[in-house]
Amino acid sequence: MSNRSIEWALNEAYTLMREHYGHQHWWPGETAFEVCVGAVLTQNTNWGNVERAIHNLKAAGVLSPVALYGLPLDRLSALIRPAGYFNVKAVRLRNFLRLVVEECGGSLESLFAGGTCDARTRLLAISGIGPETADSMLLYAGHHASFVVDAYTRRIFHRHGWCPEEISYEGLQELCAGHLRIPPNGDLLDYWQDYHAQLVSVGKDHCRSRQPRCDQCPLRPLLHGKKSGIASSRGLC
Ligand code: SF4
CATH class of the missing domain: 1.10.340.30 (Hypothetical protein; domain 2)
Known part of the structure; x- marks a missing residue:
């Protein structure tokens, strides 16, 4: 995918996840x-x-x-x-x-x-x-704009063709930070805080390591165009 396509897909992913889950107000903690x-x-x-x-x-x-x-x-x-x-x-x-x-x-x-x-x-x-x-x-x-990457991020991104499977932590962080620079409400910190929270929800609810539940997943629309051979070999819809 071209850089512009990835940028569009990553920002569209947030729109879809946010519509599905609403704002997650992370991280849970009083202080x-x-x-x-x-x-x-x-x-x-x-x-x-x-x-x-x-x-x-x-x-x-x-x-x-x-x-x-x-x-x-x-x-x-x-x-x-x-x-x-x-x-x-x-x-x-x-x-x-x-x-x-x-x-x-x-x-x-x-x-x-x-x-x-x-x-x-x-x-x-x-x-x-x-x-x-x-x-x-x-x-x-600390309210620093430092994008959090986890196993869910890597799995979801790889399954959609947004990053190679073997990408490093810093490589994936750089990819996210570089393409998620235009927050919907102008608040970059809030965007990145909620973006990670949304990915965790998708990972827990849908993007399991085995038998992902694509049918009900908010990111299903972004699976179209994914190389069907890769998708089917991983049990994706
Ligand atoms: S559509 Fe499927 S592959 Fe994509 S995030 Fe959802 S469960 Fe994972």
């Missing part, structure tokens, strides 16, 4: 700090499990940078147990909290200060924080 904690906890699990872990942290009165950093590691692990991989995630949270508390004075404003590249570099230097987690924090907690 920027809760968003950051959720971004770590949601690695390799579903959001329901994250909610249970965050509920535990709130009930224990420790959902703040200083209080959470002050917890013994085994206590932190126990509280976030519902999120799965709790020992690994407790260490990752501690690594994140160390930066926030010891180097940023407990302030998320300091954590996200400066340009997007600077803030992203700061986050990616934390052991256990990869690009998807860092970009989720930047986009939804």
